[in-house]
Amino acid sequence: MIWQALAWYVMVAVGGAVAVGSLRRLGLGAGASCAVARVSAWTVAGYVAWIVGWLGVASWWWFGLIALALLAWWGRHGFEGLNLRPLLEPELVGLGAFLLLAFLRLSAMAVTATEKPMDLAILATLLRPGTIPPTDPWLAGYALPYYYWGFVPWVLPAKLLGFAPNVVFNFLVATLAAVSAQGAWALARALGGSRRTGVMAAFLVVFMGTFDGWRQLFAGSGISGIDLWPASRAIKGTITEFPLFTFHLGDLHPHLLCVPLALVAVFLARVVSTSKAHWLPALALGSLVYGAAAAANPWCALPVGVAMLLVAVGDEAGFVRPVGPGLRLWARVAAIGVAGWVLYVPFWHAFHPPTEGFGVVTTPTRIDEIVLLLAGALIPIALVGWELSWRWGGVDSSRRRFSRAVWLAGMVLLVVLTQRPLLAFVGGAGAVLAVTGLRGRNRRVRPALALTLVPLALLGFMEVVYFKDPYGTEFYRMNTVFKATHMAFTFLAVVGPVLLGWMRRRRAALAVGGAALVLMAGLPQFAALTGRALSTRQPDWQGLGWMATGESEAAVWLRGQPRGTVVVEGIGNAYSDAARMSSVSGVPAVLGWENHEGVWRGGTIGPETGRRKAQIERLYRCGDPREVHQIAQSLGARFVVVGSVESRLYPEAGLKAVLQSGRAAFKSGVCTLVEVRP
Secondary structure, three states: OHHHHHHHHHHHHHHHHOOHHHHHHOOOOHHHHHHHHHHHHHHHHHHHHHHHHHOOOOOHHHHHHHHHHHHHHHOHHHHOOOOOHHHHHHHHHHHHHHHHHHHHHHHOOOOOOOOHHHHHHHHHHHOOOOOOOOEOOOOOOOEOOOOOHHHHHHHHHHHHHOOOHHHHHHHHHHHHHHHHHHHHHHHHHHOOOOHHHHHHHHHHHHHOOOOHHHHHHHOOOOHHHOOOOHHHHOOOOOOOOOHHHHHHHOOOOHHHHOHHHHHHHHHHHHHHHHOOOOHHHHHHHHHHHHHHHHHHOHHHHHHHHHHHHHHHHOOHHHHHOOOOHHHHHHHHHHHHHHHHHHHOHHHHHHOOOOOOOEEEOOOOOOHHHHHHHHHHHHHHHHHHHHHHHHHOOOOOHHHHHHHHHHHHHHHHHHHHHHOOHHHHHHHHHHHHHHHHHOOOOOHHHHHHHHHHHHHHHHHHHHOOEEEOOOOOOOOOOHHHHHHHHHHHHHHHHHHHHHHHHHHHOOOHHHHHHHHHHHHHOOHHHHHHHHHHHHOOOOOOOOOOOOOOOOHHHHHHHHHOOOOOOOEEOOOOOOOOOOOHHHHHHOOOEOOOOHHHHHHHHOHHHHHHHHHHHHHHHHHHHOOOHHHHHHHHHHOOOOEEEEOHHHHHHOOHHHHHHHHOOOEEEEEEOOEEEEEOOO
16 A cells, blocks of 8 residues: 555656646746645646547547646757756655545545545546546436536546545645645745745644644543544534644545635736736636636635735735726736636536525624634734734834724624624724734735735634525535635635734744644644554555455445446445445445435425335335336346445345345455346
């Protein structure tokens, strides 16, 4: 497995290296080119291949090789005079993040529980021949309605190496940590940060924790007993993931898949604003990466778009003089946004999420919830806000004291009037950053201050409005808080170190103390995960050790079946081991997790999923081999699974009839795949 991991890392790195010359032609330095090359190269290759798949080619991913070849050809002159020394730091940043996260996940590599089976099913489906949009792995005959694009850039390296989907799954989690760390490093440096700042941003974007670990420690729990799960539910009735939790858990959800795409898109917007001779190719690449980020996770489309605009125009030309050069910058970034959406029209045409509108939040976040979840990430903003509020009053010390007092009083008044302390903080901090920071003489840090407004706006938004979804009254703001806080953490991880670097030149002791608090916030959580990794004796490298005897072998055999194969397996609850054959193999099931189809498609799919569920229940319970065969044929299935899940859910007489309804095409351990040909 170690050699497989090395082969994967080298493959991703080599594929990215072909883009270094092209990125240098855009005016980027060698270090920055190396930092964003992997995301850029594999996104371009994935996009070209994806378009070919949309045109009807089943093995679409191979066309990505053509895109990589063209990138290498166009950037061939960019390799001339390339100094390898500047490549060392971003490469070490990425490799360090890859190895450290892989180590921390030694105890969490099993691809089961939570929604990992769903993510694995989408990945496995994309790795099988099929056109675009991909088939729904849990509702055979339908196109997948969920956002899958975040997997697309990584399909080609998986196919080149021939690794199984479950192996790619665990490698991809570590790879996302590597490219996210490199993207954060590049963006922090582009915003005016030092090398130290870039390394800190790279660490925080993957490993930032919360103060909840300290709460558990002071409550009497030892380091080994610290649980990250309560911190991921820090605000009642919501999901509150943070970087360390998200990357360690390893659910390959859109919110994780889009992190490196979002960071590189914002970085490229900064390149567009600073490049004079090569801004047009940078604009084209920025559009492609931004569109990929939006398609990978539509929730991040608006925040990332605004972030791109702010870092591009967050200097004097953009904000203070929105004419002439400033107007051209606004136009360039607007072009990135428009082109990004146009390039991905095939995705948006097929993507129809059920929407129910907006509502007003009635249970705002409490102060204790804010402290435990967000205090560590917000410390740099609080310090910079305190420093800038002193400058409101000009040079006169009494006026400065008065301006700071007014600022603090305004935030207190906002808390009293709204009963929303988080809204008061982001409002006060946003006001002082916008008025004093963006209009002051701090031109070097102004783009970072501008970008800081994005996470503040996200946190303020979730305190006022929520997206309506089908999760019920208790969890009415669950998804809104989930998506808003996660994207806020991503941006805060980048701007926090840059702001502390700016503070260090003015209040060194305060800045160093703030940096220590930010890093220490998640220390107990990090230590707990380290202890669990060290105590893991037999890591589940393949991620399938949880499956019953013979079932992983059956899934591997099933994966080799031709396109169009459909399987019937036992129907169980969501987050269970039901639908495990379709998840691991990528062969679509007649029906998988029923409730997820309802979440993806809305209530209109209910009659169809109900019909299929009733037929599958009848198939496994009827006790008549001939009827089993007829039902399987009516469902369009070729194989029926009899294994651990079916033995737990259905009577022995029914399973015996299934075994007699056709020939045993594959049998290993407790699992049999019964073929029911016409």
